[in-house]
Amino acid sequence: MRINTNLAGMNKAYLFAEIAAKVAAYAKENPDADIIRLGIGDVTRPLTPHVAAAFADAALAMGTPEGFRGYPPYEGYDFLLDAIIAQEYAARGVSVGRDEVFVSDGAKSDTGNIQELLAADALVAVTDPVYPVYVDSNAMAGRLGRPTAGGGYERLMTLPCTPENGFAPQLPQEGAPDILYLCSPNNPTGTALTRDQLTGIVAWARAHGTLIVFDAAYKAYITVADVPHSIFEIDGARECAIECCSFSKNAGFTGVRCAYTVIPRELTAQADGRTVRLGDLWRRRSESRSNGVSFPVQCAAAASLDDTGRRETQALVDGYLANARIIREGLAAAGMTCYGGVNSPYVWLKTPAGMSSWAFFDALLRQAQVVGTPGAGFGAAGEGYFRLTAFNTEDNTRRAVERMARVFGHC
Numbered sequence: 001m002r003i004n005t006n007l008a009g010m011n012k013a014y015l016f017a018e019i020a021a022k023v024a025a026y027a028k029e030n031p032d033a034d035i036i037r038l039g040i041g042d043v044t045r046p047l048t049p050h051v052a053a054a055f056a057d058a059a060l061a062m063g064t065p066e067g068f069r070g071y072p073p074y075e076g077y078d079f080l081l082d083a084i085i086a087q088e089y090a091a092r093g094v095s096v097g098r099d100e101v102f103v104s105d106g107a108k109s110d111t112g113n114i115q116e117l118l119a120a121d122a123l124v125a126v127t128d129p130v131y132p133v134y135v136d137s138n139a140m141a142g143r144l145g146r147p148t149a150g151g152g153y154e155r156l157m158t159l160p161c162t163p164e165n166g167f168a169p170q171l172p173q174e175g176a177p178d179i180l181y182l183c184s185p186n187n188p189t190g191t192a193l194t195r196d197q198l199t200g201i202v203a204w205a206r207a208h209g210t211l212i213v214f215d216a217a218y219k220a221y222i223t224v225a226d227v228p229h230s231i232f233e234i235d236g237a238r239e240c241a242i243e244c245c246s247f248s249k250n251a252g253f254t255g256v257r258c259a260y261t262v263i264p265r266e267l268t269a270q271a272d273g274r275t276v277r278l279g280d281l282w283r284r285r286s287e288s289r290s291n292g293v294s295f296p297v298q299c300a301a302a303a304s305l306d307d308t309g310r311r312e313t314q315a316l317v318d319g320y321l322a323n324a325r326i327i328r329e330g331l332a333a334a335g336m337t338c339y340g341g342v343n344s345p346y347v348w349l350k351t352p353a354g355m356s357s358w359a360f361f362d363a364l365l366r367q368a369q370v371v372g373t374p375g376a377g378f379g380a381a382g383e384g385y386f387r388l389t390a391f392n393t394e395d396n397t398r399r400a401v402e403r404m405a406r407v408f409g410h411c
Contacts, residue, residue: 006142015132015377016040022361023371036400038327038388039371041187041345043252045319047300048312051251054303058296072292074283076103076260080298083305084260088245094232100264100279102286103293103301105257107217107246111181112137113289114213114242114261117281118179125157125177127169129188129378129385131215134181150380160381163339167191171201176208182231183215185222188378188387189348190324190340192227198234205240211267211278212241217259220250220317222343238264242278249320249345249391251304251313258293258301320345323390323397330401334409345390348375352408357386368403 013021019039027033047055061067075081081098089096104110112133115124124138135156138144144153152158157177159169167189169182182201185192193201205212214231222229231237243262247253263279270276303309324341331338337350349372351360357374364370364386373389375382390397 004140007140009147010136010139014136015373018377019361019371019373023365026365033369035365035369035371036392036396036403037371038390038392038397038400039373041249041389041391042254043249043316043320043391044393045252045316047252047256048304048309048316050306050308050312051300051303054309055256055296055300058299062295069295072295072298074287074290074292075099075101076293077295077298077302080302083302087305087310089230089232089262092229092233094230096232096262097265100262102261102263102279102282103298104259104261104286104290105293106248107215107244107259107261108133110244110259110261111213111215113285114244114282115141115143115179116285117278118143122178123155123157123175125159125172125180125210126379127161127182127186128158128380129161129375129382130158130181131183131187132378134213135379151376152380158379158381161186161189161191162381166197167339168193168197169201171204176210178209179211179213180205181213181215183217185218185227185344186340186346187215187218187344188346188373188375188382189385190342190344190346190387191348192222192224192343194226195228195234196226198228198231202231202234202237202240206236210240212237214241214243216243217246218249218344218346219245220313221321221345223321224343227343232262232264238266240267242267247301247304250317251301251309252316253297253301256297256300258297319394320390323392323394326394326397327388327390327401330398330405331409334405336404336408341390347388347390349386349388351375351384351386354384357383360386364404364408368400368407370400370403 081101085096115138126134145155161167219229231241231243246259267278268275304313327347328338328341339348341347357376361374373387375385
């Protein structure tokens with residue numbers, strides 16, 4: 001048997017699987033421990049009544065001859081495509097067509113699979129710290145070369161995002177990559193790119209022929225007017241960008257699974273002397289790899305976008321943003337340095353007393369029984385930092401902050 005040596009040679013276990021294993025081991029050793037999880041970005045609040053009713057009604061309809069649906073359209077049902085276009089784009093003055101929107105089971109799937117559009121030797125750039133899926137998917141395809149001693153890859157271009165540069169990547173002027181992954185509001189730092197920053201990145205990408213994959217999974221959390229909700233609010237972005245969005249973090253669909261990706265008609269490339277649209281390539285790939293998202297799930301997603309659904313899901317988002325404020329303000333009052341948490345459900349914490357991020361993970365778990373995510377798991381620039389999520393109950397969030405402040409405050 002011959003196996004994929006790119007996969008077999010990857011650096012380590014998937015970050016969140018490694019964390020889960022550590023927490024499980026601690027819980028087994030300490031069965032009475034009251035562990036509060038502020039680590040993985042999974043929501044905790046149930047689907048809203050309006051969305052759940054739409055989901056249930058569609059599922060019941062599937063049990064009738066007249067309501068039964070088989071395979072869904074590959075791109076998604078028109079009723080969901082139209083709702084996405086109207087509420088997420090037209091309402092912000094952005095023009096998007098039905099043939100440019102592709103419904104899927106998750107932004108994680110889309111951002112991981114989009115690399116299949118690239119040549120085998122395409123040069124990949126990511127911000128650092130970075131959501132691990134962007135890197136892992138390209139590593140599995142063999143595009144990044146061999147792992148390096150520092151935890152990276154020999155052919156991966158990393159663009160550090162730090163407090164010193166305002167968490168905006170310094171773009172290379174030579175050796176431009178074929179693809180750049182951006183996430184704003186950012187996972188893991190919780191920061192967001194301003195309109196001016198994103199305008200500069202789009203201009204650079206157009207000048208260098210770089211494709212931007214823009215992960216907008218957290219756009220519902222934007223509270224500042226100067227932060228775009230879509231990269232297509234920026235002039236010229238339709239010629240250089242793909243946008244991936246999700247219902248997971250605004251409508252609570254982490255366990256339901258629905259997302260969408262927008263690939264503009266203007267986005268083209270050369271293949272064997274002919275011009276091809278990337279949207280056509282993505283459609284062809286999807287037709288071979290997926291049978292789409294179920295009818296009940298798409299009905300629930302559409303319900304989240306109507307007037308009642310938007311009011312209900314906004315209340316979910318507001319609750320998680322309130323938790324982020326509790327974390328940010330509570331830890332800052334305890335003398336700890338925090339970033340993010342204003343336009344995002346994530347707070348990026350500087351580890352106290354110069355601790356490494358994994359050492360802080362262990363100390364936090366054992367001394368405060370709180371779980372977070374070590375920054376080093378997101379890249380070299382994440383060392384010395386720690387991600388905390390607002391996706392827990394308000395009570396648990398307050399108790400976690402109190403424990404952290406008591407154990408590590410003013411270190």
